[in-house]
Amino acid sequence: MPQTHSTLTRRSSPSMTTGIGITALFLTGIAMMALVVERQVMQEVVGQLATQDGRHELALEVARTSRQRRQGLMERPSLPANTGMLFTYDEQQPAQSRFWMFKTRFPIDIAFLDKRGRVLSMETMPPCTRQREDCPRYPAGVPFWMALELNAGAFDAMGVEVGDRLEVDL
Incomplete structure (x- = not known):
């Protein structure tokens, strides 16, 4: 045994x-x-902003997931010229949806777009490296499907106005 x-x-x-x-x-x-x-690595696409001044080519990172959207452009030292980040959503976001600049080190322009890429509203947001609670939040002011972030001043330089359109294959 x-x-x-x-x-x-x-x-x-x-x-x-x-x-x-x-x-x-x-x-x-x-x-x-x-x-x-x-x-997840963000998809990179080429888009064109069609304005009265012409067509402006942009290299875009596409933030599709909630995690990618939360991270956004945080902690980056800068954004090269003619590049940006495109936030996309599976459903229309309410006008009360807000963006902020927590841990974003440089000023950016943001445009809120409809499902077809038409610019509905725009805002310039200064950087916020302060405490999380002290960073202002910027409401879209319109329901939107996408948000486009570029360096501050880029929309003015390209002559972007409400009604212009971002053309991009997603």
Whole structure:
């Protein structure tokens, strides 16, 4: 009987160790996949702002997920000329929706767009590196489907007005 017990112990011990190892590998794999999903790379697209002054090509990062939209342009030192971030939503956002500049280090212009890319309203927002509670929030003032952020002054330089249109394939 002691030999049987000893034999059973020896046989079950490697199996248990193997099972624990496989479980650990499985959980590590799931954790790594979660990190990949969490840090989804934003899609990059080329868009054109069609204005009375002409067409202005922009390199855009598209923030589609709530996590990407929350991160926005936070912590970046600057934004190269003719580049921006396009926030997209699966449903129309209410006029009370607000954007803020918490941890955003440079001023930006923001335009709120309808589903077809038509500019509905625009705002310039200064940087806010203060405490979270001290950063102002800027309401869209109109229901919107997308928001476009560029360097402050870019809309004026391109002659962008309400009614102009962003053309982009998403």
